[in-house]
Amino acid sequence: MGKYFTVTCFGESHGKCVGVVVDGCPPGLDLSDADVQRELDKRKPVSSAISTPRREEDRVELLSGIFNGHTTGAPICMLVWNRAVDSKPYEEMRWTPRPGHADYPARIRYQGFNDYRGGGRFSGRLTAAYVMAGAVAKRVLNKKGIEVLAHVTQIGPIKSLKTPSVNEIRLNVYANPMRCATRDVAQLMEKAVRAARDEGDSVGGVVEGMILNVPPGIGQPVFGALDADLAQALFNIPAVKGVEFGTGFEAAGLKGSQNNDAYTIKTGQVSTTTNNAGGILGGLSTGMPIIFRVAFKPTPSIAKPQRTVNLKEGINMEIEVKGRHDACIVPRAVPVVESMAAITLADHLLAVGFR
Amino acid sequence: MGKYFTVTCFGESHGKCVGVVVDGCPPGLDLSDADVQRELDKRKPVSSAISTPRREEDRVELLSGIFNGHTTGAPICMLVWNRAVDSKPYEEMRWTPRPGHADYPARIRYQGFNDYRGGGRFSGRLTAAYVMAGAVAKRVLNKKGIEVLAHVTQIGPIKSLKTPSVNEIRLNVYANPMRCATRDVAQLMEKAVRAARDEGDSVGGVVEGMILNVPPGIGQPVFGALDADLAQALFNIPAVKGVEFGTGFEAAGLKGSQNNDAYTIKTGQVSTTTNNAGGILGGLSTGMPIIFRVAFKPTPSIAKPQRTVNLKEGINMEIEVKGRHDACIVPRAVPVVESMAAITLADHLLAVGFR
Amino acid sequence: MGKYFTVTCFGESHGKCVGVVVDGCPPGLDLSDADVQRELDKRKPVSSAISTPRREEDRVELLSGIFNGHTTGAPICMLVWNRAVDSKPYEEMRWTPRPGHADYPARIRYQGFNDYRGGGRFSGRLTAAYVMAGAVAKRVLNKKGIEVLAHVTQIGPIKSLKTPSVNEIRLNVYANPMRCATRDVAQLMEKAVRAARDEGDSVGGVVEGMILNVPPGIGQPVFGALDADLAQALFNIPAVKGVEFGTGFEAAGLKGSQNNDAYTIKTGQVSTTTNNAGGILGGLSTGMPIIFRVAFKPTPSIAKPQRTVNLKEGINMEIEVKGRHDACIVPRAVPVVESMAAITLADHLLAVGFR
C-alpha cells in the first residue's frame, strides 16, 4: 500500500505476531515505542458490552528505522507478538465456511494452504498493523499541522443526527466506549449493542472521518485521485461495505445549484461557504476539511445457528460459531479509519514533495 | 492504474487528443478498431434532453499492439483526436474558478501551468480513454466468460425501486437514453433531467454495476482487496462521491443474522442463498455476482449564476458558466463504470495467473 | 520504467508509430517540439559507412501535456510516425529465427502473436522512444544544472586510450560520425566499421556515459540504489551486454588502498581526490561525476550466411539476413545512453523531492 509512504503488513491472527514495515518515512521525525503504543491503545476493547473477553494487550516493539529517538529514513518494522491462543475451535470449522467471513473464498484462493486459525490473515486483528503504520503517518502529518479525526455516527439503527463540532469529536470520542462524539447518543448505541449481543447477534455502523488543515492541491487527476486512494485504503479495512465523501450518496438526489460549493475570499484566503464536496474536487484537496463516511457491516461472527456447507463431505449443514466475539466492531474501527486516512494522506503529501 | 493490466491515460479536453496505453494485455486476443469503437459509441450523448449539443463523434485509432487482428502482448496505444474547439470561454474564466469543478485546486497543484481549457485533464472527456481501455479489458474477461453490466438506478429524485433481471439490463440499458433497465422509470428520469435543464440546473444519480461469472477467490486480503481496487477505480471517474458493495450503507443498520449470506451446496456447486455481500468477502470474490453502486453528484456546470472569486484581483464575484453542458452526465457514465470495473477485474485475473 | 518520472513506450518497428508517454514531469518547464527534435536528430545515422541507407527522418509530434510552451504536469505523449516500409523480407524469415536476435524467444513468449516485422518491439527503432523521453528528462535535469554526456570509447578492436576532457566530449562527439571525443581515434574507428561492413560483418563497442553536477545523496540503499537503477535502464537498451561504474571490472584486481577515493575539503566543499567509485557509493551519489561504461555487442544482422533452424519444419538450415543494416550501431546508441541515464536521474531527483 502506498507509493512513497509504503506499508507492508505481515502476520496472522493465531501466528507468532502481527507486524508492519513502513518504508519512505522521512528522517528526523520524533518517534518512540510510546507514540505507537498510544495509537494501538485506542484500538483496545473498552467495554465488556461490545467486545470479546479475550485479553488483547498488545505491546508494540519497534525493530528498525529508529535511532536516538528519531526516524532515520530507513524502513520502520513494528510488531505485536501474539499470545498463546486456543486454535482448536477453528480446527472444527476447517471445512465449514462461516457465513459472512472469507473462509470459503480464501480456501480456494490459497488452495487450502492458508492459515485458517482465527481467520488467519483475514482477521480484524491485522488492523493492529494498520494502526502501527498509522502512528507513523500521523507523525508525518503533524509536522504539517494536519489532524485526522474519526467518530462513530451510527450503530445499527441508532444514528447520530446532529453534527458534532470538531472540539466535541476531539474531547468525547475516546472518552466513551462507542467512540461517539455525542454522549447521550453513545448510551443509546451501547444499549443497541447489548441487545444484539444478548440475542446472539451483532450490529454494524458508520464511522465518519475528517482530515483538517490539508492544503489545497494535494492529489492527482486521472488515477491517483485523493478520494480514490482514500476509498481504496478504507475498503481494505475488513467489514467495510461503503465509502462516501461530502454529501456522498445524497448528492445523487441534489441539484447542481444545491450541491456546488460557492467560493469566497477573505483577506486573501479562498474557501467555500459550504463543504458538500467533502474537501475534494477532481481528485484534489480543496483546502476545506476532507469529510468521508465509512459503512461497516455487522460482525459476521454470531452465536445464532447459521446455514452453511461441509466442503469435505459436500453437504448442507448448520454451524454455530463458537467462542465470544465482538457484537460490534465499529468503535474499535475508529482508530483504524484514522490510520488508513493518515497513511493515504502521508503518501500523497510525499508525492508532491512535502518533506 | 493497474499492476498487471496497466492503463496510462494522456490528453486534454481541448488538446490534440485523448488517448490511452494499455500494457500487460495477453497476446492472441481478437481486437479491432471496431471492437473499441462499439464501446466508445456507448458513451455518445443520445438525447438532446440531457446532453451537450457539441458533436462528439469520436473515431478511435489503434496505434500499436495489434497485428493481424490480434493483440500481440505489446502495449496497445489508442486515441481519439479532438476536433477544433472554441476555447475562448475558458480564457475568460481563467481566474474565476467554477464552483464544483477542480479549477481552483488544479491551479494550485500545477502552479498555474495546467491546461485549463475545457477543464483540461479534469474534463469528463478523459473518460473516453477509460472506455477504450475498458474495451480491451472486456476482451480479456470475455475469454473467461465474465460479463460486466451497468445501469442507472437513480436520476435526481427518481429512483428505480424494483430490481431488474440481468436480461432486462442486457436488453434495455442501451435502448433508452437514460441507460435505465426499466423503461417507464427511464421516462420519468428523462423528465427530471429536462426539468433541471430548463431551470439552468443539473441533476446527479446512481449507477449500479455488476460483474457476472467471476470465479471465487479472485482478489487479495490486506491491500489488494478486490472491492478496494474496484472502489479506487470507480472514484477515479469524475463526479463520483460514493461507492458501496452489496447491501452497502444499509448494512450498517442490519444485524449479522440478517446480513450474513448462508452457504448452500447443490451438485457440488457452492453458492449463497442471498448476496448481501455483493459477491466479495475479505477482499476476495465469492463466486456470486459482484454488485456495487456508484453515486454521481449533479454536473457542476450550470447556467444559474453562482458565487465565486476572482483570484487575480482577490475579490468575490458572480459567474455564469457559459456554453451548453450536460444537465446530467449519469447515463453517459454507464459505459465508464463498466470499463473501470472491467479494467480492475482484468488486472486481478492476471494477478492470479489467468491467461 | 521509473516510479516518479514514469516512461511507457509503445509502437513497433513496422507498425504505425513509435511513441512514449512520460508521466510525472513537473509543471512549468519550457518544452517544444523543437527541443525533442534536437535530441532525436542526434540519433540519426550520419555516415554512409556505418548505417542503413533506409532514410529515417523522424519528426516528433507532441500530443499532450504541453500548453503555451510549458509542461503542464500532465502526461506527455510524443510519437514519431513510421513510414511505409517493406515488411516482405520478414515474412520469409518468420519461421527461421535470426541468430543474435530475439526472434526465437519472442515467438515463444508471445505464442507466435508478436509483430515480427522488422523485429517488432525488439527493434532498435524503439530507442527513438527512449530519446524522446530523455529529452524531457534532460529538461528536468537542466533546471538543476545537471548535464548528461556520452561518447564512444571503443569500436571493435579500436579503443580510445586517452581520457578526453569534458570539453572535448562536449565539442567533438556530435561532430564526427563515430561519436568519439578524439578525432583521430574516430577515423580509426570508422575504418574498422567499414572493414567489417565490406566483409558482410559487424562490430560492437563501448559507450562511456557521465553525469555532471549531481548533488551528493541522490539514490537509496537496499533496493533503489542509483547505480542499480542506472544499470537497469542501460540494460534495457538493445544489444547491451555489460555495464560498469568507475573502475568497474578493473576494481576486482585492485587493492582497497588503491581503489578507495580519499576525501578532501576545500573552502567547505567536500570532494574526493580520485573518482574510482564513479560517483556512487552505497547506491548514493557522492557529488563527484557519475561515470559508467556500457558494452554493446556487434549488430546481429550480418550479410554472412549463418546457421539457424526452420521452426515449422523442424530442420537445420542456413540463413542470409537480407536488407542493408547498420554494421555498427554503437554511435547511434550514444544519445540513447544519455537518455536512459537522464530518465533514471530525473526519477531519482523527483524521489527526493526536487521540483
Added chain:
Amino acid sequence: MGKYFTVTCFGESHGKCVGVVVDGCPPGLDLSDADVQRELDKRKPVSSAISTPRREEDRVELLSGIFNGHTTGAPICMLVWNRAVDSKPYEEMRWTPRPGHADYPARIRYQGFNDYRGGGRFSGRLTAAYVMAGAVAKRVLNKKGIEVLAHVTQIGPIKSLKTPSVNEIRLNVYANPMRCATRDVAQLMEKAVRAARDEGDSVGGVVEGMILNVPPGIGQPVFGALDADLAQALFNIPAVKGVEFGTGFEAAGLKGSQNNDAYTIKTGQVSTTTNNAGGILGGLSTGMPIIFRVAFKPTPSIAKPQRTVNLKEGINMEIEVKGRHDACIVPRAVPVVESMAAITLADHLLAVGFR
C-alpha cells in the same frame, strides 16, 4: 524489489535485527526454518584468513506466512536478531567519513539522522536479508527444476582461467573458503587474501553466476528485460561495480559472425551451439543457461591510514579504520549473488503466470 515476488528489507547493522518480508510467494511450497538456515549458513565466514573474527552466528526466525510446514500465500517475514555489538568505534568516526564507504553521502541523504553504527543500513550485514528472501525464491524455482549457481572466478590478481563444469561448481564451491570451483586456484586466491590482510589492505574479485533450466521466453522487451532486472538486483549488492552477461565487455571487440550464437535443432529441441549471449536475447531467456559475471571492488575497510575530512571542523585529516574487517568479502558474496538472481527469476516466472 520485485513486482510479483516482492522483497522488503528492514534492519540495521547494529540495530535489533536484520529482516525481510517476502510477498507474493505462491501457497503450498514446503518451507521450514531449516531451509532458510541452510542458505544463511552459506554466508557464514569460514576462513580465519579472510574474514572478521566477529562471531556471526545468525539463527533465522520465520514470523509469518508459514503454516504446517508450507507457505500459505501470505507475506513471509523472516529475521535474524543482532547480538550486542560494540558501537563505540563508530561514534568516533561519526564526523569522519571512511573512504570507499557510503558514510558521506548517507549523512547528506538522511540529514544526519541515519544510524551510522556499523554502516547502518549500508552494511554488508543487510545481505543476510537478501539470502533469507533468496531461500524462498529458490523454493519457487526448484519446483520448476531451475537451479541457481555461483562461484568465484577472480580474487585480486588471481583469475581462474579454465571454465569449470557445472558439476565442479556444485561440488567444490562450498567445500573451500574461497567459493572457487577449482581447488588449486582456490589456494592461490586464499594466499592473495592473506597477503592483502597482512599489509592491512584488501582485495576485490569477480563472481560468476548461472541459472540452469530456465525455459525460453521469460522476461520482457522494453522495460522489464530479464538481464536489466538481474543487473539491477546485482547492483543492489554492496561493493558491486560491474555486471556483464555472456561475452559481456569482450563482445565489444568481437564481430557479429563471432558473437552470434547459431541455432540448431535436435529431436525437436532448439538450442544454440554456443552461448555468447549468456542465455538472454532481447531481454528474454533463450532456454540456454543464463550466465553473468559480477565485479566486486576491494573491501573499503582497511587498516592502512587514509586521508579523509572531519565534517564538523571542516578540516582534512587521516583515518585508520579500527576493528577487524574482512580483507575480502567476495567469497561471502557468492550466496548473495545466487539469492539476488533467484529472487529476480522468481519474480519473472510469476509475471508470466508460472505457479
